[in-house]
Amino acid sequence: MDKSVIVCKCEEVNIDEIETALKTGARHFDDVKRLTRCGMGPCQSKLCGGLVRRVISEYRNVSISEVEPPKKRMPISMIRLKALATDKEATKVISVFKESVSGVSRS
């Protein structure tokens, strides 16, 4: 196949770039993702996931089931920030400023 064929449309990543990542030792979808950005676009690998895994499995000469798929995370599709937000008192998200000045009073 022509190496310049784009396999991830959102991030415009072609086969050649995927193979360059594989050459350095990448094995799974997320390894390649971190090096090429494939799968990080708006569709979150829904369009390119299968195709990229096929390119990986052919290059590595293993069956496609041995190539781990991208890790699935929320949101399933795009969501507006205001729809996600709560104004509940945050307990796990903290202020960097507050954290740093608590260091000042400590020392």
Added chain:
Amino acid sequence: MSRQYDVVVIGSGVVGSSIAYHLSERKTKKVAVIDKGFILTGTSGSTQAWVWVHNKTPSWYGELSMYSAELYPTLKKRIGDVEYKRTGGIAPFFDEKDREHALRLAEMQEKVGIDVKVLTREELLEKEPFLSEKAAGATYSDIDGNVNPFRLVELYTKAAKKNGVDFSFYNPVTEIRRDKGYYQIRTEKEGVFTAKQIVLAGGVWTGELGRMLDITIPVKQVRGQILVTEPLEPFIQTTIAGVRQAENGEVLIGYSKEEVGYNRQTTLDVMQETAGMALDYFPVLAEANVVRCFSGVRVIPKDGLPILGQIPGMENAYVAVTHSGVTLSPLIGTLMTELVMDRETSLDLSKMSLSRFERSAAGELIV
């Protein structure tokens, strides 16, 4: 099968790969890096990647971060474009009463040469016009910025390889033994590596590596979750503590801390709180779409400060484990190379020694 090296580095995250690269620049020792995954499968692949200095305390730790940030501009010439940007860094506060704390912080940092300004609301909005008017002010410094963590680790490893370092990926280290002055490092896939010197740079798993040597390395696992928006027109100029806009326009939002072990899931409650924080900072983000979310496990030594240096009582074995590894990586690579090669360092590492954690009579570590 036995593989012989002068130095074996365990871990190829930002810390291990920087150490390997800096060692390789000397071109005198045979170096290998072993990783149970691939580059960026650990914490270095799921980080905010601020190169952050100005409010790090105690001030000697801030000072250390500053020296590291100062090494960043030259990295481009040495390993290639890591997309480092010294944007200036802002930590906003929302309560006017906090100004007093901010001034104390600035005063303290000044003593070690970190220039921190305390901004009025007007000065803050001039720098960041889209920031919420509810902000009362902020601490600010020119020294802060951010970097592309993927490019950074990729280019450290690429430069190291070019200088002759061998990398062994997807190869967990399962046992380390000391035998006649050499370390025997048993791996799952490629047998035993033999090395004169070893460096433990296993990030959040460094405690497990320590146990292989009967050493306690007290680190905590602290999860952080980050929201990423669709690419937006550039509207954030600086690096804001909690929110930054990447070169491609995506906004990375988050500063959460949870101690849930190695669990790297993302959870709805933290995503919601994080979205809430985003709106407190930038009301204009209300209409922006969140496209993804990621989570990483910070490795934080029990007292919050880096553990760096020789392992007490164990010749030729070294450890480098720290939070803010992205910020500190150029300096850690430099100092660890001095230590491993020259046995002395240009900065005093004694405050960062593992020996600061003492044992109680019951054998418990005291921090």
